[in-house]
Amino acid sequence: MEGQGFLLACIFVPLIGSLLLPLFNRINAGFRNVMALLFVLTAFVSSAMLLNPALNGEPVYLHWQLPLGLSIGFLADGLAVFMAMTSSLVAAIIVFYSFGYIEHYKHQNEYYLMVVLFIGAMMGLVFSTNLICIYMFWEISAICCWRLIGFYRSKTVVLKADKAFLVTVGGALLMLIGFVAIYGQTGTFDLMELQGTALDNWIMVLILFGILSKSATLPLHTWLPDAGVAPSPVTSLLHAAVLVKIGVYVFARLFLVNFQLDVIWETVVPIIAAVSALVSAGAALVENDIKRIIAYSTISQLAFILLGLSSGVMIGVAGGLLYILMHSLAKGGLFLCAGIVEHNTHTKDIREMGGLVKVLPITTISFALCAFSVMGIPPFGGFFAKFMVIDAALIGGSPWLAGVFIIGAIMTVIYLLRVFVKVFFGQITHQDIKEGTWEMVSSVAILGVLSLLGGIFINIPTQLTSFIVENLGRW
């Protein structure tokens, strides 16, 4: 029974707790901040406690039957626990970083409320076994992301927040039609009952719209770079911990665990991913805004994840899941580093920065560690993920597909190196700045070190990913 308590705590502590945060501010702003962190940590600890039952093959499951074939259900299987732990860990670090970053801005109540609610929605979505619940949590996350992107309130910023909202909600509505169509055919929204159902291709297209818009894949991606106007911890949250990972997670949940797809999608999705990877990598090489570059890099890396998950090969799915973890750690770190740089230099244009290694040594090293992980260079964690995905592309797809993704990987090396070197090396532009607050610096350092340890001790995350993959029942 206690397992169920953890499952409920994992979802509802951040979800409900977030609403209490403005009240806590009445007592003390510091208290509110600590509570926000505590709520997120609760989610992390609870999801970690769910790990053992999941690995023992007895996942915690909660279920309430409602009329009309409706139901509410939460299931903590390996995949869900993996995603919940990844998200809440990175989110906790980001919240901790926010203590330093956000302290000089207005509307902090809203900020913490939205961030924690966002994470609560993510937790709910991850564990849900009902299509309608998934949709509801999906939309809560869209609202949070809309408020958070528009945090600075100026006209252009609000326009970009609207754009993000409209694109993702537009996709989600199409997905909802798909869900309703599934209901029309089967009479249920419950994924446990839908296990193994074959899905029509037109429904797949509708759902794919939702997923690709949330996961910012070509041609539904342009809201993501524009979302860079948000405060850096928010962009970090969007890219690393929650928002874009929702899309790929739901892809895994629906199409790997539950539904049976036409074989054609094992060709179509990788091709969409390939185009997305190349185009966004090219755009990243042209942009000069540090946050936009890293955002395009996310689009490009998401394509690798999508490739792995859709490859139809065991090693590819495992690689895709590992990629989610490693990308979360590293990309979170990159955005937080960008936040420190932006905070200190008051610019986002990499042409106006240089030689910052002298004044920001720890940020430089952390950025390097994270960037190497995203590039997929060993001994960092990204290497294994990239390797497995490329391996799957060759086994499940064709040498051409693997070749295209190798080109994508080369472009990744080039554009990340370009940012790294332009910002931290070369002529010094800012002499009299110093590192961010200790919360900020330690956050990026933790993410950098985790990216490194994730590679050396790859056996730890792979135990979980292999378990998930072996239990998919598809092979």
Place this chain on the structure above:
Amino acid sequence: MSSLFRNMAAALTGGSGVSLLYLMIVLPAVLALFTVLISHKSFVARSFCYLTATVINFLLAIFLFIGDEATMLFPWADFEINLAFRVYDFSSWILLALASFALLVGIYSVSFLRKKEYYGQFYCFYLLTLAMANGAVLANNLVVLLFFWEGLMVTLLGMIIIGNKQKPATAVKALVLNGIADLLLMLGVVATAYQAGTFMMDGLADLPIEGIGVLGFLCMMAGAIGKAGSMPFHSWIPDAANDAPLPFMAILPAAFEKILGIYLLVRITFDFYAMIPGSIMSIVVMTIGAVTIVLAVAMTLIQKDMKKLLSYHAISQVGYMILGIGTALPVGIIGGLFHMINHVIYKCCLFLTAGAVEKQTGTTDLKKISGLGKFMPLTTICFLIAALSISGVPPFNGFFSKELVFDAALESGIIFYIAAVLGAFLTAASFLKLGHAAFFGSVHLPENVKQSDLREAPGAMLLPMGVLALGCIVFGVWNKLPLSVIQPLIGDYDYSGWPHSMILVAISCIVLLLAIGNHIFGYKRTGEGLKAIDHIHYAPVLHQIYNGAEKHYFDPYDILMVLVKAFAWICFGIDRVINWCYDVLFVKIVVGATVFLRNINNGSASRYMLWSFSGLAFIVLLCLFLI
């Protein structure tokens, strides 16, 4: 003596060499962290830590070399990605080579870097490089090989960038070119494993080069020669000669990268895949080797800086090794491996002499220095021995290995032999120029260096140079020693002693004489050693080509970057068009639709009547139609 070592090794490891395997990786890596964690004021403590690591590593390598074959396997990531290591006669020999050069350059760099602020970071990256290189050689799983192999990129970037933080362009270039090679290697590994059905390297044997094997072979080969610094992955090396700390040049481009690259190339062509002499793949590899030899050595003729000139030789010489191995003939592979080890000895020695010159005079620009022989006699002797070796003068080591490669090249095609001989001629010519300009002739020093202050390099720098110079002689005169290790790897052959083909030796000697004649001709013409080959530089057509090369028109990196930029702009354009759809087109459609709807709902009663009636008519018609 050897049994004593064996007993010591057994005592240390509890009977087997297995635990030594991971010590080779873990120990340098851990000590690397110590070198940066110890207070930066404590030069002695850091250097002690650093040298201890290289010495222990050397001892471990000796134990492994003497010891028996051993394997070990830890589970790591799933899908057969295990931490598998194997030491056997080939890899233990390579490990010993790595360890010896790490030790020698290690001693040298302590003295060289004494006053540099970045010495601690250099130590750290150096030891990490050693750990990764050991790991790459010990790996018995393709993924583990790739792990350590690509990991070298990190230390490469670090070592170049610490030397010149203001101008990081060289580091970027090095990392991009290496990154391309390494990612191609990744593709090659994937394809090879797919064909073989396993990641274990001892499970790969003589795969046929066909179908997916062609992709696997070509990509893995690209990774190997890319690490070795062959064309077209070479162009960062001359730039690094300018910007990176000199011990970096001696240890990475001159030593480690050659050893690793050629080790892998031999494993690929001889072990993993069955390359047949005279096959298309063999010709591809040989062509890369021959082109690299000629083009890179041609660039040495116009260099006016000692380090840069040597770096072009480091590229050109790798061409001989690739050419030899590419023949797929036993004599060629043995020659290639022998040349690799010889090259590392003399090229390392040459870079170290250049470092001694830089340390004592502050520059390696040949326009500013000449006649150093009087002041630095020991450095000059070491330089001379190494220069004679690289030029292929008997009885130094370079002569013997080159003859083996010539032998194999001639058997595979006269054109390859001609390329190799042309390379030998130009190598000799450029070293005559370099030696003459730097160490002989009238004394000429930079303004800030007085003749009375100029003296021989410190002992810690002379020792490694002396050992390497001695190596050039020993491996030449007593070439049975290295060949008795190399030959059993390939089969039951014996190429030790004097070269078998007297005609080839005669041709080589004539070529050397021609080079000397050419030098004398050029020297008489211009009166300066440095300008002794200007008549080739300024020859009619060559002059234009050289001009283009100096402006980087032929630099594969620059050409690639132009292509990448163009591609990036196209992608950016596509991205902007999509974005325009969201930002402008959709907005216009929505606004247009609203305007239209507003206009038709303008409050006029007659228009509403019209709408109502036409709607009614539509419904009636629809009902009629359906009935």
